[in-house]
Amino acid sequence: MRQGNVFYKDILAGILTETDDGDYVFRYDDQYIKDHPNEFITFTMPVSAKTYSDNRLFPFFEGLIPEGWLLDIASKNWKINQNDRMGLLLACCQNCIGAVSVVPLVSQDES
Secondary structure: OEEEEEEEOOEEEEEEEEOOOOOEEEEEOHHHHHHOOOOOOEOOEOOOOOEEEEOOOOHHHHOOOOOHHHHHHHHHHHOOOOOOHHHHHHHHOOOOOOOEEEEEEOOOOOO
16 A cells, blocks of 8 residues: 655645555545635545545546656656556655645555
């Protein structure tokens, strides 16, 4: 299972998880829901206590991953398969242009 903290304007907005089954889950942080109920990261995922899940990486997060020659460079430098969308998201999207960033969440087992 891989996870990333999703920040909106440097505020923890939620956690994105890729399960061991290859599904994706996004859940807004409880404090974020309380403090920023109208500051959603994307129109398709309004701020809610609801857990969003899908068998593919959500289109919004997919859109954060580089494309073209920049994807080639990132894939080669970090030795990440271009089909490993969560791996690319965690490697490339810690300092995105725009308000959203995704920072890998390291479990205690991995540290």
